[in-house]
Each structure stands twice: as structure tokens, then as C-alpha cells.
Amino acid sequence: MAPCTTRRRPGTILVLALGIALLGPGCKRSEDLPSGPAEGAHPASGPEIAPAKRFKVALSTRPGQWNLEERIRGYRETFANEYPEIEVVEEIDDETKMEVGTREAAAVLEAHPDLAGFAGVNGASGPGIARAVSDAGRQGKVIVLAMDGDSPVLDKIADGTILASVAQRQYYMGYLGVKYLYGLRHRFLRDPDDPSADPSIPAIEKTVDTGTIEVNRGNVDVFRTPSQGAKEELPLRHPQWVKLLEGQRAPGSAAHEEYVALGISTGGEYWQAAAAGLNDAGRELGVRTRFSGPEDHSPEKQAEELDSAIARKPAGILIAPGNPSILTPYIDRAIEHGIPVICFDTDAPGSKRIAYIGTSNYEAGCMGAHILAKALGARRVNPAAKTTPAKP
Amino acid sequence: MADDHSAPPRDSTTTGESSAVAEAGGGITGAALLNMARLREFATLLIVIAVVIVFHVKTLPQTQSDPFPSVFLSPNNIQAMLRGITTEAILVVGMTIVIVGGAFDISVGSILALSGLACVFALKCGLPTPIGVLIGLLTGSLCGLINGLFVARVGISPLIATMGMMMVARGLVICYIHAAGPVRSDDLPASFAAIGKAGFYGVRPAGEGGFLNMQGFWVMVVTLATVLVGDVLLRNLRWLRQVYYMGGNEKAAALSGINVARVRTVTFVITGLTAGLAGVLNSARYGTASYEAGQGIELQVIAECVIGGASLVGGQGTVLGAFLGVVLVNCIKTGLTQTGVPPDWRFVIVGAALVFFVTLDVLVAKRRRGA
Incomplete structure (x- = not known):
């Protein structure tokens, strides 16, 4: 905040008088201030000298x-x-x-x-x-x-x-999210917090930081793809995610299985990369995927959509909770209905969600x-x- | 704001008739000045001046070497504020007319986004800039026409009709962006970008050419011209003045021979046209068409019209008053930012200020009528 100091200036006397009357006691009158150079915002003297802010x-x-x-x-x-x-x-x-x-x-x-x-x-x-x-x-x-x-x-x-x-690398959030959900559903992967799960099955990570990357003039063109360059660099950066569930498929066709992802403020461009990752993982695994969510930042609408998704009993749900307090009871209900839920992009750590995949903000x-x-x-x-x- | 709308013609203080009468009778006299002081816009102007003084004082420089009288009243800040109000100032022109007619339009933000997209899409297809701009304006007008027909001919409430349009228009923008991908500024011709950026002498490095060469000079010129034309026409064009009669008492207006359905439809077309213009200028300034353009702006625009003296039940208001409402709200917002008020508190203060100013105005109007 600009310090509340006023000085006498030609042509501003009337303005000052009116302004002071309106401002009340919070502002010093010019007469109250010493003459000479105006006081700075940061006094240079004192027992403890703070580092100069440049x-x-x-x-x-x-x-x-x-x-x-x-x-x-x-x-x-x-x-x-x-x-x-x-x-x-x-x-x-x-x-x-x-x-x-x-x-x-x-x-x-x-x-x-x-x-x-x-x-x-x-x-x-x-x-x-x-x-x-x-x-x-x-x-x-x-x-x-x-x-x-x-x-x-x-x-x-x-x-x-x-x-x-x-x-951010939204593509990885969608891609890895579907793979985790598929693996959990078909017991190729296990929740490390689940005591009933077979300990010989590989455990998922409870929190996955998908990382961030600096975009600058030197690499800007790399980001002009639907995945914002993430798909192209996936085999190099995260080969373990590409190999995850390789050769592991559920017996019989899983084509009827649907994995639902619910974003927030989905009208914008941001979520297109996440949806691309979701769809790519779905194609790899031979399952259906569906991306949805309110166009604006409305956690209430998102909760309604989650409620409706639970009623359809999908194979798994990825959700980016717009407001953890509002979404937590719905997430817990999905888990109680036996639907695995993973948070992506934003977290609801107080809920029963199985894992979080996203950026460390x-x-x-x-x-x-x-x-x-x-x-x-x-x-x-x-x-x-x-x-x-x-x-x- | 007066609340008696039973019989047109209404309170002359809302349209400037009284001052004109006084001037015709005896030149610019004390009575004329008194009448001018009674104008609704005059009260809003006084509030604007008071707010400007407060922020001027609050942002006075601390050293003699500072070149400006205050941060708030520095030429650069005035330019920045003018640029900042362009979208809302254009939208209030149409919104005032539709509110005076006794309705309102909550689809202007979405029409703004769709018109901007239509214009940008046409330009991406290789059409020349004037044609692209025209397509943007026509898109806005068409949306307004649809709103008007549903309200005036079918009889749907303005809230429902324009809410439907709000969702349809925004949905179309989202569908396009999701299907065709984002719009890049490289896809747009330089002549279009120049609309949003050029100063009086064209596109030059900022700082060269002084005040006239400020970025967005022509956007400001178009904005002020739109406000001026809108105000003059609403005050003086006989056909458009029927809006006051219609808003004051729709049944009486119909009985007196006014084609209410036609007039109401036209008010929505004008609102759509102004939203289209705002959308085109917005796209030119940012070099893109985004889904969030104009999101949530409708309620703010309606509030600014009311601050400027428009009555939500119709029959009252002027474009100039609404423009002053825009100026007032944006002065407060800019001033709060420049005096370092935390963002969390700015909403509270702006909201409280809106209620305060409108209440003050209602009380003054009541007292005036009582006297």
C-alpha cells in the first residue's frame, strides 16, 4: 500500500482539503509533516537494517x-x-x-x-x-x-x-490416471493403504507429481500440440508410465468399461491436454473414456455431475475437485459404492480418494x-x- | 432514482428536458443551472468527482521529482482507465436502451464472445478485415434479434430468453474451441490487430507520439463515439424515445399507438449490436477469441446502468448516466488497487459502494420530490 503521506503542492490545496475531509484521520495533513525531503517508505536508520529491496x-x-x-x-x-x-x-x-x-x-x-x-x-x-x-x-x-x-x-x-x-503437464494426469484406475480395478495394481490387497501386486504411488516445465522463446513451438508437447516427450521423460500395464489386460473384452474424468472450468484450452492423455490411455487399454465437468468454476455443478456419474457406476473416476470441502462427501460416496476415485490436477486430501496425480502447486x-x-x-x-x- | 412509472411522459430530470426548456425561456441563467443540477447525471458526476479527489489525494507522490500530480490522475493512468472501460462502456449503451424499455439482457457477455469468435473465424478463412468485422457485428445483431423475437413476439420473459441465449452462445464458442482448437494471433491479419492497438498515427512503439499515439486510441474513439451517438439518439430521436413510454407504461404505450413488439425487438437488436462491437474490439485487442471473454460482465453492466440512473422497472435512464456509472465503478476499482487495498477486500468495498451510491441517490430523489 502506498504510504499515506500528502504534501502541499500548487493547485492541490482545495483538493487536499476536500480529500482530507473525506479520508478522515488515516491520512496525515501536510502541515503535520516536517519540511524538507519527503519521508521514504522504508526508513534507512534503526537497529536492524533490512536488506535493500532492489x-x-x-x-x-x-x-x-x-x-x-x-x-x-x-x-x-x-x-x-x-x-x-x-x-x-x-x-x-x-x-x-x-x-x-x-x-x-x-x-x-x-x-x-x-x-x-x-x-x-x-x-x-x-x-x-x-x-x-x-x-x-x-x-x-x-x-x-x-x-x-x-x-x-x-x-x-x-x-x-x-x-x-x-x-503444467496435464496430459500425464489424464494418461496415468486412467492406467492407475484400470490397474486397480483389475488388480494389476494395488492401493498401498488397502490391507486386503495382495502384497505381491505392485503398489501405486499415493502422490504423483507430474512436474512443471519452463516454456520460453527457445522451446515455445514444442508446446503447440494437443498434449502441449507432453505426449511427444513421454517415452523419454517417463518410460515407466509407458511400460505400466504393458501386456496386462483383463480377461475378456473391457470395451464396455467406462472411465470418467471430471474437470472444472472445462471451457478453456487447459483441459484439452488432459483429455488427450485420457483418450490415449483409453485407446491403449481398449476401454472407453469420457471427459466432462462444468465449463465455469462451479464446484456445486461438479458435485452434481459426480453424483450423476456415480449412479451410472463407471469403472473408475478421475476428478479435479473445484472445492475439496464440497466434493469430499461425494468422493467418499463413490468409494463406498466400490468405484475407485483418483484426484487429478487438484486434490481433496481429506477424502477417501485413492491417490493424487498432479502438479505440486x-x-x-x-x-x-x-x-x-x-x-x-x-x-x-x-x-x-x-x-x-x-x-x- | 424516482420510482413513479405510472404515466409517461416521465420525470423530465431523467432526459434533460427541463434544462432545455429553461434555456429556451431565458438563456443560460441561474434557473438553467439549477435545472442542470437537478439532472440525474449531475449527481453521478459529483460522486465521480468526489471519488477521483479521494484517490488523487491517496496516491499523491512522495517526492518532488515525481512528474505527475498523482498516480491516479497521471496521463498514463487516465489512458489505462479509459482503455479498461471500453468493453463495459459499449455494452451499457445497448443495455441502457433495453432497461429503459422495461427489460434486461443477461446474454451480452456470451454474445460478445460469440461475435468475437465469428469475426476471428471469418478472418481465419481469409476474408478481409472489414468483412470480418461486419460478420462480428451481424452475429451480435442476429443474437439480439432472436432475443427480441422471443421476448416481444413469443412472450417469453427477458430473463429466460436471454439466459437461453447466454448458454447457447457461450456453448457454441466452447464447441468451436474444443473442435477446431485455439485461435492463434498469427492466424489474424495485421490490419485487424491494428484496430485494437493502433494510436492516432497508426501502430508505433509506445511512448512515441504522445497522448494521441496511446495504444488502443481508436478503440477509445469508437467507444466514446458509441456512447455519444447512443445518448443523443435516445434523447432526441423520436422513434427511439418511444422506449421511455414503453418502459414507463407498456399498456398505455400500446393504446397510444406505439408498436410495442417492434420497439422492444429493436432494443434487443441494438443491445446485440453493441455486444457484437465490444466482441470485435475485444478480439482485436487480445488477438484471440477465448471462451471466457465477457464472462460474468452482464450483471456488472446492469449494475452500472442502475448506478447511472436507469430503473430496472423501466422508463428511466440515459446512456450518459450509465457511462458515468461505468466510470465510477472503474475509478473505485483502479483506486483501490493503487492504494494497496488487499484483493479480498476489494469486492466487499466495491459491492458496498454500489449499494451506498444507489441508496444515496434514491434518498435524494425522494427528498427532491417531497420538496
Whole structure:
């Protein structure tokens, strides 16, 4: 927040008088301030001198969304612990809409003429910030960092407005999710927490971090495929997932089996890569797959869809809970009906879900912080700093 | 806002008639100024000025070396705010007309997205930019026509008809993007991108050419022209003024010979056209057509019309007033961001401010009538 200090300036006396009357006691009157140079926001004297902040950055997010808050936490803790020269001066709510992000980012750019970096933690943030930076003529002066690999982000990376993006690997979430569910259903794989399962059967991992990757001008074209480049690199990066269930098929035809995936805010491009992974795994295994979910961020609608899916008794369910509190009872009910459920993309750790496959959102935020800090040229201290573990 | 809509013509303070009468009688006199002060827009303007003063003071620079009077009133920030209100300012033109007529349209956000997509699709097919723009505008108008026919001819409530359109239009955008893949800015001609980015002298590096060369200059010109034309026509065009009569008392309007069904249909077509225009400009600015474009904007636009003096039961409101409502809301949002209010609290403050300003206005209107 800008410090509440006012000074006497020609032509602003009337404005000041009116403003002070409206503002109330929170703002000092100009007469109350000492003459001479205005006081800075950070006093330079005192027993403990904080490290000089050389780089001001801002963050664009949607407050209240668990996964985004984890990313923000990753950014903030990495800056605080490892880059003391970087100060987060503002956090804006872009409502996950480009237009809103542009308007809010423009306001921050004007309030902080010395802003050096701006990072967004959802798919719409980056293009919104980039538009505002271009409009303000500060392209190249403000380093912009984005999240995910949707087309507007890739376009802005290609034209240089966005430096880089932290892309998730949604394809792997869908691909591995169906393989896990199929393996659990046909007892080729077991839940390590299930005491009744045969211990000789390979156990699945309870938490799989599908990782993140930096998209920049050098590799941007690789991401312009339906899987955002993940399918192409799968045999190299995760050969164990390709080999999983190789030669293991259920006796008889499993063509009637249906595996359902329920996303959230599915109208956008983000989920296309996850659906591609889902379909590819389905084809490999010879089963049907169906991707669904509310187009907007509505956990209530998602709960209704899950309820309806449970009634159809699918072979397995993948779900990205929009709100764990709302979805947990439904997930538990599916498990009680004997339907294996795995969370992907976002988690509901308090539920009876069998596993979670997705990005570590906290780590994604840390990664973004390191990329931005490096681009700014910020000095790194205490590289072995231990940040707090991700919140459940 | 007055709440008496029983008999047209309505309270003249909503349309500027009183000031015109006073000026005709004795030039610009004290009485004319008094009448001007009674205009609904004048009250909104005063609130806007008060808000601007507050944020001006709150964002005064801390050192003498700062070149601007305040962050909030710096030329760059004014430009940024003008760019930020373009979509809503265009949408309120159509929305005001339909609200004055006694209805509302919650499909404008989805029509915006569909029109932008239609325009971009035409350009991807190789059609020239003017044709693409025209297709975008026609798509919006067609959606508005469908809304109007269902409301005025079939008799479906505006809420249901426009909600249906909202879902259909948004659904079509999603279907297209899922089937054909995302739209890349490389697929669009440079002439289209120039609509969204060019300054007065064309596309030049930002910072060159001063105020006139600011990014999105022509978008702002089109926006202000749309507001101006909309306001002048709604005040002065006899055919369009029938909307006030229709919104004030639909039965009386019909008995007096107004073709209510036709007038209502046209109001929806105008709303669709303005949504189409906003969609085309939005696509030009961002170089894409996204499914989330305009999502949730409809309620905000309706709220801004009400802040500007439009009555949700019809018969009252002006385009200028609604435009001032847009300016007010966006000044508050920008000011809150620039004074560092945490995002969690901005919704609370903006929502409370909306209710406060409308309440204040209702109380003043009641007192005025009482006096």
C-alpha cells in the first residue's frame, strides 16, 4: 500500500482539503509533516537494517482458489527466503479473466513506475499482464512471467512480451490416471493403504507429481500440440508410465468399461491436454473414456455431475475437485459404492480418494520465483533454505 | 432514482428536458443551472468527482521529482482507465436502451464472445478485415434479434430468453474451441490487430507520439463515439424515445399507438449490436477469441446502468448516466488497487459502494420530490 503521506503542492490545496475531509484521520495533513525531503517508505536508520529491496514485483492471482494460493505461497516464500532483494509490492485479483487482469495490472503499473517484474499464477494472468505492459509501453522494462501453456500465453512468449511460463503437464494426469484406475480395478495394481490387497501386486504411488516445465522463446513451438508437447516427450521423460500395464489386460473384452474424468472450468484450452492423455490411455487399454465437468468454476455443478456419474457406476473416476470441502462427501460416496476415485490436477486430501496425480502447486510457484529472480538478476542467498512443506 | 412509472411522459430530470426548456425561456441563467443540477447525471458526476479527489489525494507522490500530480490522475493512468472501460462502456449503451424499455439482457457477455469468435473465424478463412468485422457485428445483431423475437413476439420473459441465449452462445464458442482448437494471433491479419492497438498515427512503439499515439486510441474513439451517438439518439430521436413510454407504461404505450413488439425487438437488436462491437474490439485487442471473454460482465453492466440512473422497472435512464456509472465503478476499482487495498477486500468495498451510491441517490430523489 502506498504510504499515506500528502504534501502541499500548487493547485492541490482545495483538493487536499476536500480529500482530507473525506479520508478522515488515516491520512496525515501536510502541515503535520516536517519540511524538507519527503519521508521514504522504508526508513534507512534503526537497529536492524533490512536488506535493500532492489526489485519490485507484483503477482496476479484469484484469491480463494487453493491451487493458486499454493503457487502464490511458493513465490512469496522463495523470494523471502532466497532473494531478499525482491519485494512483492502488490497482489491483484484477475478473476481468471484476461480483461480484468489487464485492467488491474495497468493500475499497478501506474502505481509503481519502477516495477521490475510481474508474474501470473493462472492461465489468464499472463496474457492480461502482457496486454497491460504493452499498452503502457513498458515491454522489456517489466519482465512478465505466466502460468500454463495455453495459446494466448504461447503467442505472447513468441512475440517476447512474456519472458517465460511455468507449464503444467496435464496430459500425464489424464494418461496415468486412467492406467492407475484400470490397474486397480483389475488388480494389476494395488492401493498401498488397502490391507486386503495382495502384497505381491505392485503398489501405486499415493502422490504423483507430474512436474512443471519452463516454456520460453527457445522451446515455445514444442508446446503447440494437443498434449502441449507432453505426449511427444513421454517415452523419454517417463518410460515407466509407458511400460505400466504393458501386456496386462483383463480377461475378456473391457470395451464396455467406462472411465470418467471430471474437470472444472472445462471451457478453456487447459483441459484439452488432459483429455488427450485420457483418450490415449483409453485407446491403449481398449476401454472407453469420457471427459466432462462444468465449463465455469462451479464446484456445486461438479458435485452434481459426480453424483450423476456415480449412479451410472463407471469403472473408475478421475476428478479435479473445484472445492475439496464440497466434493469430499461425494468422493467418499463413490468409494463406498466400490468405484475407485483418483484426484487429478487438484486434490481433496481429506477424502477417501485413492491417490493424487498432479502438479505440486507450491513447487510451481517456487519455480516461477526462481525464473523471475534469475531474469531480474537478483542475488540469491541461502540457496539451501528450507521452505515450509505444502499445505494439505 | 424516482420510482413513479405510472404515466409517461416521465420525470423530465431523467432526459434533460427541463434544462432545455429553461434555456429556451431565458438563456443560460441561474434557473438553467439549477435545472442542470437537478439532472440525474449531475449527481453521478459529483460522486465521480468526489471519488477521483479521494484517490488523487491517496496516491499523491512522495517526492518532488515525481512528474505527475498523482498516480491516479497521471496521463498514463487516465489512458489505462479509459482503455479498461471500453468493453463495459459499449455494452451499457445497448443495455441502457433495453432497461429503459422495461427489460434486461443477461446474454451480452456470451454474445460478445460469440461475435468475437465469428469475426476471428471469418478472418481465419481469409476474408478481409472489414468483412470480418461486419460478420462480428451481424452475429451480435442476429443474437439480439432472436432475443427480441422471443421476448416481444413469443412472450417469453427477458430473463429466460436471454439466459437461453447466454448458454447457447457461450456453448457454441466452447464447441468451436474444443473442435477446431485455439485461435492463434498469427492466424489474424495485421490490419485487424491494428484496430485494437493502433494510436492516432497508426501502430508505433509506445511512448512515441504522445497522448494521441496511446495504444488502443481508436478503440477509445469508437467507444466514446458509441456512447455519444447512443445518448443523443435516445434523447432526441423520436422513434427511439418511444422506449421511455414503453418502459414507463407498456399498456398505455400500446393504446397510444406505439408498436410495442417492434420497439422492444429493436432494443434487443441494438443491445446485440453493441455486444457484437465490444466482441470485435475485444478480439482485436487480445488477438484471440477465448471462451471466457465477457464472462460474468452482464450483471456488472446492469449494475452500472442502475448506478447511472436507469430503473430496472423501466422508463428511466440515459446512456450518459450509465457511462458515468461505468466510470465510477472503474475509478473505485483502479483506486483501490493503487492504494494497496488487499484483493479480498476489494469486492466487499466495491459491492458496498454500489449499494451506498444507489441508496444515496434514491434518498435524494425522494427528498427532491417531497420538496
